[in-house]
Amino acid sequence: KQEVTQIPAALSVPEGENLVLNCSFTDSAIYNLQWFRQDPGKGLTSLLLIQSSQREQTSGRLNASLDKSSGRSTLYIAASQPGDSATYLCAVKSSTLGRLYFGRGTQLTVWP
Amino acid sequence: DTEVTQTPKHLVMGMTNKKSLKCEQHMGHRAMYWYKQKAKKPPELMFVYSYEKLSINESVPSRFSPECPNSSLLNLHLHALQPEDSALYLCASSQPLSNVEAFFGQGTRLTVV
Numbered sequence: 001k002q003e004v005t006q007i008p009a010a011l012s013v014p015e016g017e018n019l020v021l022n023c024s025f026t027d028s029a030i031y032n033l034q035w036f037r038q039d040p041g042k043g044l045t046s047l048l049l050i051q052s053s054q055r056e057q058t059s060g061r062l063n064a065s066l067d068k069s070s071g072r073s074t075l076y077i078a079a080s081q082p083g084d085s086a087t088y089l090c091a092v093k094s095s096t097l098g099r100l101y102f103g104r105g106t107q108l109t110v111w112p
Numbered sequence: 113d114t115e116v117t118q119t120p121k122h123l124v125m126g127m128t129n130k131k132s133l134k135c136e137q138h139m140g141h142r143a144m145y146w147y148k149q150k151a152k153k154p155p156e157l158m159f160v161y162s163y164e165k166l167s168i169n170e171s172v173p174s175r176f177s178p179e180c181p182n183s184s185l186l187n188l189h190l191h192a193l194q195p196e197d198s199a200l201y202l203c204a205s206s207q208p209l210s211n212v213e214a215f216f217g218q219g220t221r222l223t224v225v
Contacts, residue, residue: 031211043118043202043218044155051211089154091214098143098209099168102154 002027006090006103013110015082021075021106023090028068031093035064035075038087038105047088048075052095080110114139118203118217126225127193133220135186135203141215143208144186146178149200149219161186162208193224 003026013019023033032051036044048057048064050073056065063076077084087107091100116137125131135144142163147155160168161180175197177189186203200221206214 031209032213034214036216041200041219041221044204044216046213046215049213093206093211093214095209097168098162098206099157099160100145100204100214104154107152 002092002094002101004090004092004101004103006088006106008106009104010107011109013080013108015080015110015112017080017110019077019080019108021077021088021090021108023073023075023103025071025073025092025101027092027094028071029095030068031095031098033064033066033073034091034093034100035062035073036089036091038089040087044089077108080108082110082112084108084110114215116203116205116215116217118201118220120220121218122221122223124223124225125190125193127195129193130189130191132190133188133201133203133222135188135217136184137205137215138184139205139215140183141205141207141212142183143206144180145204145206145214146186146188147202147204149202155202159188167208190222193222195224198223 007022035047050066061078087105089105090103146158149155159178179187200219203217
């Protein structure tokens, strides 16, 4: 069974810092990996999608990498802002069942 | 249009009530999902529909009854719920067994009293 782990569980940083969030998964049989953002009590907003054949995706201040063979992904946030405060979830889409497997998330707080 | 719409946004129901949650998407996706999320936990998969047929049921109690009347709509019928069923219920859509991105709705905050 696919297991997804996110480190750290929580992160508190001052504004302006560059951040790295980590995600690892145990089964490399995936279609893709998605990074989501979730604000308290809200739904999930898709930030970046990396296909299994890709190594990297960028959107604005966000950059995500994928190393499928080692089962690892990182989300890099440049020049963090208080508005980035949220929970960040990593999910892999299984190529055997087509379902998403989620990590437990990293709760990020960026203070002014 | 990459929107998944869930109604209602909030629902309070008694343990003897019957209610339904609704989810709609118009992206042509043929896979739709129900997730349950408790506070400070990741979403837990409940059901998956592929091509309007139930393909995954994660051993969910029968007081939760899913329905997919057509390729754009997904319902979750609720009956005789328990207070521990209070949670955020999330709907998502994608394409079955493909690398298409998944999109989530904003959820229904359910409180069972």
